[in-house]
Amino acid sequence: MDYFLFSVAAIIAVVSAVLVIVQRNPMHSALYLIITLLCIAVLYLQLSAQFVAAVQVIVYAGAIMVLFLFVLMLLDQENPIDTPSTLRYQNPVAAVMGLLLLVELLFLSARAQPPAVLTSGAPGSSPGFPGSVESVAESMFTRYLFPFELTSVLLLIGMVGVIVLAKRKL
Amino acid sequence: MTLTGIAEFIASFFGLPGSSSVWIVAVLAAAILLGFMLLTVLILIYVLRKLLGKIQARLGPTRTGPKGIFQTAADALKLLIKEDTIPVKADRRVFIVAPILVFVPAYLVYVVVPFGEGNHFIAKDLNIGLLYIVAVSSINVIGVVLAGWASENKYSLLGGMRSAAQLISYEVPQALAVLGPVMLAESLSMQDIVKAQGEGLFSWFIFRSLPLLGFIVFLVASMAEINHVPFDLPEGESELVAGFNVEYSGMRFAFFMLAEFAASFTICAIAATLFLGGWHSPIRGFLDNGWWTVFWFFLKSSALVCLLMWIRATYPRVRVDQLMEFGWKLMIPLALFNVLVVGLYVALGKGG
Amino acid sequence: MPSDYAYVALFAAIGVAFIIATLVFSWFIRPSDPSPEKLSTYECAEEPVGPAHVQFRVGYYVFALIFVIFDVETVFIYPWAVLLRSFARNGMGMFAFVEMVVFLGILLVGLGYAWRKGVLRWE
Numbered sequence: 001m002d003y004f005l006f007s008v009a010a011i012i013a014v015v016s017a018v019l020v021i022v023q024r025n026p027m028h029s030a031l032y033l034i035i036t037l038l039c040i041a042v043l044y045l046q047l048s049a050q051f052v053a054a055v056q057v058i059v060y061a062g063a064i065m066v067l068f069l070f071v072l073m074l075l076d077q078e079n080p081i082d083t084p085s086t087l088r089y090q091n092p093v094a095a096v097m098g099l100l101l102l103v104e105l106l107f108l109s110a111r112a113q114p115p116a117v118l119t120s121g122a123p124g125s126s127p128g129f130p131g132s133v134e135s136v137a138e139s140m141f142t143r144y145l146f147p148f149e150l151t152s153v154l155l156l157i158g159m160v161g162v163i164v165l166a167k168r169k170l
Numbered sequence: 171m172t173l174t175g176i177a178e179f180i181a182s183f184f185g186l187p188g189s190s191s192v193w194i195v196a197v198l199a200a201a202i203l204l205g206f207m208l209l210t211v212l213i214l215i216y217v218l219r220k221l222l223g224k225i226q227a228r229l230g231p232t233r234t235g236p237k238g239i240f241q242t243a244a245d246a247l248k249l250l251i252k253e254d255t256i257p258v259k260a261d262r263r264v265f266i267v268a269p270i271l272v273f274v275p276a277y278l279v280y281v282v283v284p285f286g287e288g289n290h291f292i293a294k295d296l297n298i299g300l301l302y303i304v305a306v307s308s309i310n311v312i313g314v315v316l317a318g319w320a321s322e323n324k325y326s327l328l329g330g331m332r333s334a335a336q337l338i339s340y341e342v343p344q345a346l347a348v349l350g351p352v353m354l355a356e357s358l359s360m361q362d363i364v365k366a367q368g369e370g371l372f373s374w375f376i377f378r379s380l381p382l383l384g385f386i387v388f389l390v391a392s393m394a395e396i397n398h399v400p401f402d403l404p405e406g407e408s409e410l411v412a413g414f415n416v417e418y419s420g421m422r423f424a425f426f427m428l429a430e431f432a433a434s435f436t437i438c439a440i441a442a443t444l445f446l447g448g449w450h451s452p453i454r455g456f457l458d459n460g461w462w463t464v465f466w467f468f469l470k471s472s473a474l475v476c477l478l479m480w481i482r483a484t485y486p487r488v489r490v491d492q493l494m495e496f497g498w499k500l501m502i503p504l505a506l507f508n509v510l511v512v513g514l515y516v517a518l519g520k521g522g
Numbered sequence: 523m524p525s526d527y528a529y530v531a532l533f534a535a536i537g538v539a540f541i542i543a544t545l546v547f548s549w550f551i552r553p554s555d556p557s558p559e560k561l562s563t564y565e566c567a568e569e570p571v572g573p574a575h576v577q578f579r580v581g582y583y584v585f586a587l588i589f590v591i592f593d594v595e596t597v598f599i600y601p602w603a604v605l606l607r608s609f610a611r612n613g614m615g616m617f618a619f620v621e622m623v624v625f626l627g628i629l630l631v632g633l634g635y636a637w638r639k640g641v642l643r644w645e
Binding site: 025027028030031034050051054057058061062063065066069070073132133 | 261263264267271297298301302304305306308309311312315316319320327331334338341358
């Protein structure tokens with residue numbers, strides 16, 4: 001049953017991810033991207049990572065997608081600029097990087113053990129199982145305290161960057 | 171007779187294996203809540219029109235049935251038999267998907283609404299309950315933008331974008347305001363939050379640690395989230411005709427309306443759950459079990475619904491710049507202040 | 523035993539099924555008499571001038587980006603809020619509180635900067 005659900009969600013995610021890049025209309029791409037993001041949330045749930053699944057929906061499907069849609073609105077969709085890309089070297093570099101990532105993934109998935117949650121079946125609703133909000137909080141505010149605080153600096157830099165860019169021209 | 175009993179009966183009647191009764195329970199629960207959602211919307215619209223009439227010294231609907239009680243049913247029927255037009259210039263695929271993205275999230279919130287004590291009066295008490303509500307209700311922004319865009323109409327696009335800007339501005343204070351109850355109850359599960367308020371009136375979270383502020387921020391931000399007066403700019407008919415749904419007609423339009431009115435009930439239900447003790451009685455141990463809990467829950471939510479209607483009749487619409495500045499310069503700082511004060515209170519080990 | 527989230531999936535499926543069923547049902551009983559005028563864009567009886575997909579100003583984008591940042595921040599506060607009391611029980615209440623004050627403080631600097639630069643003003 002778990003395997004079946006995983007396969008369905010994974011296949012839908014991959015298919016709609018492919019559809020995202022083959023669509024001519026950017027809005028249709030956006031629509032398929034939402035499906036991909038929601039399917040990934042389902043995969044997180046299967047790993048019993050409830051918190052991460054909720055965050056996936058809130059931040060990616062709810063916030064980043066809105067940002068994407070706003071960016072699409074910002075562009076002049078009727079008269080797309082049809083000049084050749086100024087970053088000509090981008091394509092080969094992207095291909096090499098993508099290939100590297102694929103090799104890395106294959107290598108890791110050949111070696112890695114499946115997480116304990118998957119093999120031992122879905123955990124009960126007892127608080128504190130790996131993936132619950134409690135356990136995420138536990139490690140975030142003790143073991144990973146410094147990275148957590150650094151995140152706020154990262155977010156601050158993002159915010160300042162936006163303001164500087166928006167204030168300059170446009 | 172409980173839902174499980176009915177499910178077992180159905181399973182044995184059709185000769186299904188016993189294990190399937192769990193699924194039948196789930197389907198029954200979903201169907202009941204869907205029916206409940208439609209019924210509340212019918213009642214809500216009728217009460218709203220009658221109450222607005224009373225406040226504005228007129229009668230409201232009178233013609234359909236005694237005192238006009240079939241008015242909304244007639245409206246629903248009208249929408250059902252109305253011609254369904256999709257403008258030729260519209261993007262059909264996106265046009266059709268957009269109402270789904272608005273309606274389904276509004277319905278999904280009902281999964282975790284605790285109507286009463288125990289497991290019978292809640293579809294599923296998810297242990298990330300509140301975070302689930304935040305996640306689900308963040309989807310509808312996309313539906314609104316897509317509806318506005320797909321219609322190929324300047325009014326609807328403007329309405330959609332304004333609406334989206336409003337929705338995202340008030341999503342942050344709304345999500346921050348619910349953190350007070352979370353900190354005090356130590357849980358995201360809706361039932362746990364209600365159970366932490368069982369000691370009578372003064373144990374309700376509206377009165378604990380920093381009184382009122384969280385509740386007010388939540389209610390105001392939620393009103394903005396459901397395009398409620400005075401934040402109903404997206405449908406400002408004098409400048410935008412009707413907002414992002416101008417081109418929608420018939421049932422497709424009805425889904426937007428359904429989602430909006432259903433949300434105005436769930437908002438009140440969630441506010442009652444988080445701040446007003448949910449299904450608990452105001453006096454400790456007094457009529458605080460079984461169906462009485464359902465009564466208290468509905469009493470509190472309906473009181474809030476009426477409060478919203480009163481506000482609707484009283485306030486004029488705000489301007490778009492006032493709306494955005496109110497959200498970012500007042501609501502978010504206030505919500506953060508609330509989080510910090512309640513946080514300090516809990517961190518000092520008080521109210522445990 | 524279906525998992526808790528099977529309920530959510532079931533509700534979503536029933537919600538979508540309800541929409542489709544209603545549309546199909548109303549398809550049987552509603553009239554369909556399209557005409558070019560009826561299917562044209564509704565802009566108060568005027569012929570639409572130019573494409574509907576007008577270009578929006580950058581203000582919307584700035585608000586969306588600041589929203590993303592605050593949304594991420596809010597999501598980070600949730601686990602903290604759940605565990606704060608148990609931290610307090612272990613005598614680490616103030617430690618956890620100060621952690622969050624630092625986190626929020628850094629972000630409030632950003633909000634203050636945006637405020638002073640006038641980005642939060644809607645023109």
